């Protein structure tokens with residue numbers, strides 16, 4: 037491989053002293069990176085990301101059995117138009133074509149996830165055929181000089197384990213570590229980068245508190261129990277992998293918000309932003325990187341039994357040193373103690389990055405609640421920024437602030453590298469008669485966020501790579517196939533892939549290791 041990611045950085049013990057929340061003001065543009073050509077540091081890694089359930093299909097092939105998402109897709113009204121993952125992008129059969137496509141796009145790495153339900157369909161017995169698929173995929177990537185960036189868990193728990201209690205059950209954390217070891221035994225000779233979990237916030241709080249995601253449970257207590265056991269699973273897997281493979285690059289991917297108080301001079305708004313930040317960001321950052329849950333959040337959830345799940349020694353396991361922190365960023369939010377329109381619903385609800393569900397009028401209604409276990413009095417306000425097809429505000433400067441904060445408060449002192457492991461946008465693409473998609477909106481979104489990443493690098497953040505979400509249009513969870521995030525268009529009838537304008541542009545960025553000047557701007 038031509039790409040080498042340096043091994044573990046400097047290690048310092050986690051001090052266990054949480055960093056208090058401090059609001060920052062939105063950055064004003066333009067910055068020096070706003071318009072001209074922006075070159076990235078040598079060796080910057082350019083990739084795209086997908087997830088097993090969203091692209092693979094082959095739902096009942098190769099010994100695979102149901103994951104919680106297969107089950108959830110069968111719940112009337114839970115998923116847009118009753119869509120499911122049985123075929124998806126048929127990546128299971130078309131992975132060679134997809135790897136060749138990435139190669140043509142000049143990419144350096146593919147971030148994919150492995151399906152636990154394919155590897156251990158009953159939650160405990162290894163299925164050789166499942167391993168073989170990923171072995172073939174990894175060989176194909178290496179043959180194309182693409183770095184395999186493997187994520188062990190992107191939300192698709194084997195249904196068999198959900199039936200034993202799922203993530204709210206402590207045992208699941210141990211099963212996860214066993215699965216990590218089985219994967220490493222099969223692929224450790226060829227895969228050097230291992231991510232334990234993708235976005236535990238979504239697994240815990242969309243899955244077990246809001247009910248918007250599989251398994252569709254709606255309980256603050258279950259969400260919190262799941263959150264701790266996801267953390268424990270991360271720690272157990274990280275320490276097992278570290279022991280097996282000291283040279284491996286290990287990490288986790290978290291999704292972040294940037295919580296801005298609507299009125300930074302109003303202590304009530306600042307406190308709401310603190311709570312929002314705590315339940316979204318710090319509840320995962322602090323145990324992993326500082327060896328302690330944030331004291332303010334422990335207080336906020338004390339009545340929900342969270343602390344009872346945290347046993348002696350757990351935090352030491354959870355804070356096993358990592359090498360990289362994956363950062364998924366779509367948008368931040370402005371929050372207040374007061375509703376924006378008194379008496380009315382908040383403009384973007386309280387659901388965070390789940391988007392509004394559009395269903396046919398006669399479709400059964402699947403009610404969801406807030407993913408925040410303690411949502412009372414937190415009101416999200418619209419800032420009038422442009423929004424994507426998910427209804428998410430387009431806020432690139434939030435990514436700069438996020439990366440700088442992570443660097444300063446969490447990763448920098450520990451020598452941990454940052455990678456943006458997801459960023460991208462859904463827009464209602466228009467397919468021309470010749471099959472082309474001129475998605476200037478998505479192109480502008482990625483352009484703006486890459487400039488924001490460079491602003492953070494210039495400010496001292498150790499960001500080593502960027503993965504666009506997503507390579508292909510795919511199954512967007514509860515929103516089914518109704519939202520398109522791909523740099524490549526997927527025709528779900530024919531499975532034909534067509535590179536969009538954004539994908540062609542991204543290929544030039546990867547090839548040049550630079551974002552070209554915006555039209556009309558000076559070089």
Ligand code: FCB
Nearest residue numbers: 087234235291505512521
């Ligand atoms: C993230 C998920 C990813 C995709 C994007 C749009 O939260 O990790 O699978 O759904 O959102």
